[in-house]
Amino acid sequence: MSIRHRMLFSFTLMTLLTLLSVAILGLVMAVAITGDFDRVRELYTRQYSMKPLLPEEETAFAEAKFVAKKTPEQLLLPDALASIDAPLPEVQAGLLLRKAETIVYATPALRLQLHGDQLPPYEMANINVRDTWSVNGRFFTYVKFDFSFTDQTPGSLYVVRETSPSSEFMAKWFPLLAGLLLLLLLVGNALLYWWVTRGIVIPLRRLKEASEQIREGNLAFEVGVRSADEIGALSASFEEMRRRLHASVELQHQYEANRKELMTNISHDLKTPMTMIKGYVEGIRDGVARTPEQLDAYLAVISAKTVVMDRLIDDLFLFSKLDLGKVPFAFEQVELRGYMADLVEEMAFDLTERGVALRLHGAEGVPLRVRIDRDKLRRVIVNIVENSAKYMDVEQPDKRVEIALVDKPDEGGVSIEVADNGPGITAEALPNIFERFYRAEQSRGASTGGSGLGLAIAKQIVREHGGRIEASSTVGRGTTLTITLPKEEAE
Ligand SMILES: Nc1ncnc2c1ncn2[C@@H]1O[C@H](COP(=O)(O)OP(=O)(O)OP(=O)(O)O)[C@@H](O)[C@H]1O
Ligand SMILES: [Mg+2]
Missing domain, CATH: 3.30.450 (Beta-Lactamase)
Incomplete structure (x- = not known):
């Protein structure tokens, strides 16, 4: 029996019971007053x-x-x-x-x-x-x-x-009054039935429709039942369930799309050098490279391409291991100023060769202690500085990369700001540079372009350090990448 029918049944039964009990009560009273069953019938007419x-x-x-x-x-x-x-x-x-x-x-x-x-x-x-x-x-x-x-x-x-005339009036209108009361009882019953079913049956029907929609896989709707009762609470948790399910399905779709894109990118990035290597190897076999110099040149290209592939595979491997949280970190407390000074010295030679000036400043004399994995953070900084040098216009006369160390006592952190005066990144590209395989349009396919994994790896490493990495840029003026790490007390 449906709830609706059950309620209709119970309401009707309740009315009938009321009528019956009123009738019995009346009869009992009448008998009590007249003291005789036979005269009850006359009670009204002869009262x-x-x-x-x-x-x-x-x-x-x-x-x-x-x-x-x-x-x-x-x-x-x-x-x-x-x-x-x-x-x-x-x-x-x-x-x-x-x-x-x-x-x-x-x-x-x-x-x-x-x-x-x-x-x-x-x-x-x-x-x-x-x-x-x-x-x-x-x-x-x-x-x-x-x-x-x-x-x-x-x-x-x-x-x-x-x-009193009222008793006369009562006597006269008693049948009509009784009829009206009966009608009131019936109408009241119908109204109550309507009111209760409206609050239960209709929301339940909506919930049923909603669950059917979910079963069909349609999650983009809202369970619009709002009331302050138990049904309302049920609907609210149902809606919450739909929302979470929707979010998780969306996320699943997102993952799926990402995975497909990743596969395409990996295949493409491996295929390109592979094709070249194949071409050069065939050239050598077919005797295209006749002189030893030509042969050397061919082998140099092959070697360079294998280095690119090797690096790409290394990056991919590192990235997926970081993604799975399977890379061990060797954290130790380090004084940041000294650490950075060593790193800058190490990188400066190569950069100066390429006409880029690298400078470190800020936080002189202030002890800035951070807990880091030296090698991993080094990888991050090198990638950022490399990017700055790599994407700098060849013709640009005064190429500069400045690293500033900034103490941020309010947030209990230290920032490493790497600023260049390169071409900058467009506002559309900026939010994506930390995505794996992302390369801004101008660098895609260019000789400078790497795998697009550098900043994605950097982001994961910085996150493991409990810090964050952000980028700001103005086209034509330069780019600044900021790493903020939590500061530590001296051990
Ligand atoms: N300093 C910068 N100036 C201009 N563009 C930049 C700068 N840093 C990053 N980008 C843009 O962000 C993209 C992503 O950088 P990311 O380091 O992740 O990849 P990549 O340098 O292309 O490849 P990889 O680092 O793996 O060799 C770059 O391709 C480039 O378009
Ligand atoms: Mg890079």
Whole structure:
């Protein structure tokens, strides 16, 4: 059974139970009041006659009835009835005496201006002695006794008690009221059913649709169920699950695309030197290189290409090992200024040969201690400085690479800033230079171009050091690469 049907069923059952219990309760009360099962049926129609007389009324009625039976003429004496009805006004009751069509006596406290035919007609058998009666918008219950005076004129003796018109109203409209209440119960039931199902069934249906979408592999949507209840919480966690799944699938796609690109790049970068080596080897075999000088030249090219390939394979290997976190790092505390001074001295000779001035400055006399793997960091710095020299315009007159060491006490780090006055990197290319195999358009395929792995490797190494690497550049003015490492206290 679906939740919707279950709810409809339970709501209907609840209504029926309510009706049944009200009915049973009514019946029990009626039996308790009337004391007789058979008369319950009459309860509604005859309810007025059941209303018991008050003791005052009972006494007055009995006394007056006694006189009426024995010596009716006595009732006509002045003061005869006045003494009998004395206690009645206290209970809103009074006596009435009718002779023929004339009201001979009416308890003054009732203030009734009556004519004889306004009372119920004579009924000498005295069967319906109790009933209700209304006159001039006032309501009374009564008990009566019809008799004959000695001269055979009919007479009536009434003990009347005024009741509230609302009880009369209730009696009159009871069936309609009961019907309305029943209707209210049914409408209320329907509204409640609608309200509860709306809060449960509709969101559940949406969740079902959402899970079907996910099953179909469509994750780019939003589970738009928001409410502050349990269903809302379920929807929220469902939405969270969809979001994460979506993100992980996206990431998977990204990885897949990267892997394909990597394969293409590797194949391309290995294929190019390989083709050249093959060509030159064939040239030698076919006797194209005739003189020993030519043969030397051919072999030199082959050797250079194998060096390129060897380096590429080394880089690739290092990169994937770094990627897998399988490269051991030998960290030690090093004084950065001294370390960099040695490194600059080592590189400067080769760079000066190529017309590039390399200079180190900053942080003189300040101890800058960092925890590094000497060889790995050396590799990073060499690649960055190499890049600066490599991408410098050949024609440029004043080629400079400046390395600055900057103490950054606010962030507890030290920066190595390598700035050149080369051609710079375009804003579009800049965010990508740390991607593996990325080479800006102008350097792709040029003789200067390497594998494009240098900065990707640098980034991984710096990350292993707990630091970060950033690049800034202005086309035509130069590029600055900044490595920031956490500073250490002296051991
Ligand atoms: N100082 C620089 N000036 C201009 N362009 C640069 C500079 N440094 C890096 N680039 C650009 O960023 C790209 C990526 O550099 P990266 O060091 O990763 O690769 P590569 O130098 O081409 O190859 P590899 O370092 O593996 O031999 C370079 O190809 C170049 O286009
Ligand atoms: Mg490089």
